[in-house]
Amino acid sequence: MGLHRLLAALSLLAALCAVPARAAETPPPRTSETAPVLAEIERRGVVRCGVSFNPGFAANDDSGRPVGFMVDLCRALAAAVLGKADAVEIRRLSKPQEFAAVAAGEVDVSFAQTSWTLTRDATLPIDFGPPVFHDEQGIAAWRLPDGRSPLESGEATICVPAATTSHRALESYLARAEKPWTLRPFPTWPDALQAFIGRECPVLAADRALLTAALRTLDAPANAPADAILITEPPVPSREPIAPLVSNTDRMWLAVVRWTMFALILADDAGVTGENAGFLRITGGSEVQRLLDGLPEAARKVGLRPDWAYQAIAQVGNYGEIFDRNLGARSPFQLERGPNKPWTQGGLLYAPVFQ
Numbered sequence: 143m144g145l146h147r148l149l150a151a152l153s154l155l156a157a158l159c160a161v162p163a164r165a166a167e168t169p170p171p172r173t174s175e176t177a178p179v180l181a182e183i184e185r186r187g188v189v190r191c192g193v194s195f196n197p198g199f200a201a202n203d204d205s206g207r208p209v210g211f212m213v214d215l216c217r218a219l220a221a222a223v224l225g226k227a228d229a230v231e232i233r234r235l236s237k238p239q240e241f242a243a244v245a246a247g248e249v250d251v252s253f254a255q256t257s258w259t260l261t262r263d264a265t266l267p268i269d270f271g272p273p274v275f276h277d278e279q280g281i282a283a284w285r286l287p288d289g290r291s292p293l294e295s296g297e298a299t300i301c302v303p304a305a306t307t308s309h310r311a312l313e314s315y316l317a318r319a320e321k322p323w324t325l326r327p328f329p330t331w332p333d334a335l336q337a338f339i340g341r342e343c344p345v346l347a348a349d350r351a352l353l354t355a356a357l358r359t360l361d362a363p364a365n366a367p368a369d370a371i372l373i374t375e376p377p378v379p380s381r382e383p384i385a386p387l388v389s390n391t392d393r394m395w396l397a398v399v400r401w402t403m404f405a406l407i408l409a410d411d412a413g414v415t416g417e418n419a420g421f422l423r424i425t426g427g428s429e430v431q432r433l434l435d436g437l438p439e440a441a442r443k444v445g446l447r448p449d450w451a452y453q454a455i456a457q458v459g460n461y462g463e464i465f466d467r468n469l470g471a472r473s474p475f476q477l478e479r480g481p482n483k484p485w486t487q488g489g490l491l492y493a494p495v496f497q
Contacts, residue, residue, distance in 0.1 A: 177445040179250055179388075179395035183223055191216035192235040192249035196331070198355040198469045198477070199255060200232070208232040211468040212253035215274060215386070215403070218458040219251065222402045222450040227457040236330055238305055241266050244389050251388050251399055255352065257307045258385045269390045271399045272407075273383035274461075276481040276490045279308050280350030282357055282371055284341065292344040293377065297322040301343035303331040307382060308347050315378045349382050355475045397444045405451040408433055408493035409460035411484035416459040419452055432496045461491065 183189055193200035193212045200210040213232060221227040233249055240254040245267045256262075258270045281300075283291040292298040302309045304327035312325055326343055328334035335356055338346035346353065357371050386403065388396050409415070412430050414422050423434040434455070438448040447453070458464065462479075469477045483489025 177392070177394045179392045180223065180398065180445040183250060187224070188229045188231045189216060189220040189223060189251070190231045190233060190249045191219070192233050192240050192243050192252040192254050194237060194240075194254040194331070195234050196255065196352055196356065197359050198473060198475045199352070200234075200253075209468070211275070211464060212255065214458055214464045214468060215253055215406075216251070218406055218454040218464070219399065219402050221457040222405070222446065222454040223398065225447060225449075225453050227453075237303065240387065241268060244268050244387055247389065250395070251386050253386050255349070255384050256387055258383045259307065267390050268387045269396045271386040271388065271396065272403050273385045273490075274403055275351070275384040277349040277351050277382035277384060279311060279378055279380040279382070280348060280353040281377070282338065282346045282353055284344050284371065293323070297324070298345050299324045299326050299343045300345040300347050301326050301328060301334045301337050302347045303328055303334045306331075306348075307380065308349065311378045311380045312347055319377075321377075349384075351469070351477055354477060355469065358475050394444045398446060401444075402450070402454055404493040405433060405454055405496075406458075406461040406464065407484070407491045408496060409451075409455045410462040410491070411486055411493065414455060414460060415463060416456055419456045423452060429496055437496065 191213075193208070193210070193216070195201050196210075198210060200208060200212045203209045208230075213230075216230050216232065217227040220229045233243070235243055235249075235252065235254045237254065237256075240249075240252040240256055241262075243249045244252050251271075253274075255275070258273060262268070263270060281293070283293060283298075286292060286295055300312065300323055302312060302325055309325070309327055315321075316323060316325065326337075328337060331348060331352070334346060334348070337343055339360065348356075360371070386399055388399055390396075408429075409419075412426075412433070414426070414430060414433065419434060422430050424431075426434065434449075434452045436446065436448050436450050436452060441448055441450055459467075465479060465482060466472045469475050470479060479489065481490040483491060485492040
């Protein structure tokens with residue numbers, strides 16, 4: 143029996159020795175011809191991301207450090223590309239400045255809470271990545287003394303950021319509906335919000351999550367509930383698929399942005415977290431191991447390091463972790479995930495197959 147065990151051990155040792163060693167996890171060669179954006183990022187040492195400063199999505203903390211949901215998506219991208227989540231440069235963009243900034247190469251990617259539309263896709267020199275946040279139109283109003291919202295009382299003025307999907311949807315609705323409402327566009331979202339806070343308009347329209355997060359940062363009115371902010375159902379149902387955007391001149395960079403976002407989404411669906419990613423890299427199921435191994439051959443073709451997805455998840459967390467700490471249960475905003483749950487949980491987040 144001892145001889146049989148010795149022979150079995152020797153056979154196992156030989157088999158292990160025959161397994162090729164894991165490739166060193168260093169980035170593949172990047173050139174300005176094959177991957178111009180990645181080559182420039184490698185030379186520069188940071189990923190430049192454009193954001194719109196909105197509570198929960200992007201802002202500076204007390205120390206001046208950029209934080210928020212969109213900032214963390216940028217950090218995950220830097221972890222995938224450079225292996226360092228903090229190798230980012232965050233640039234604040236005013237809408238619709240993000241399109242020009244991306245087209246001119248001032249930022250590598252914009253996470254400025256831009257809705258993906260056909261017109262933008264077809265007419266601008268940009269490409270959209272996958273939706274990273276699904277929203278809808280929201281309405282806020284100052285409650286009238288009788289408890290009703292101004293939209294129920296008859297004539298009402300609605301503040302709205304100009305040239306947004308909310309603006310266009312309300313314009314189309316009022317053109318065909320018999321409603322005594324007046325739209326008052328403002329150049330930017332902060333302008334519209336300040337006008338609402340200052341009671342220049344009784345009603346404010348914007349993306350629901352953006353609106354809710356902003357209103358929850360306000361102090362409660364002194365004479366509540368008569369003056370309380372009221373979130374009402376929007377008169378115009380809308381779809382707001384918020385997606386990152388990049389220049390359409392580099393297909394490889396689009397693939398990097400696209401699949402880094404998909405990696406965060408798949409990790410959320412599969413239960414891979416920043417804490418357990420290292421363990422599941424060895425013990426997880428087949429697709430989880432393919433995710434965390436990064437599919438090295440495919441990664442190399444687009445200029446990524448072999449451990450790109452693992453680094454993004456281990457350093458920043460999966461999609462759900464990023465959502466919860468910035469917008470959800472672990473944040474001051476307490477936003478419900480709603481459609482921003484994995485498809486297996488009734489949400490709209492869905493990643494293609496990692497193989």
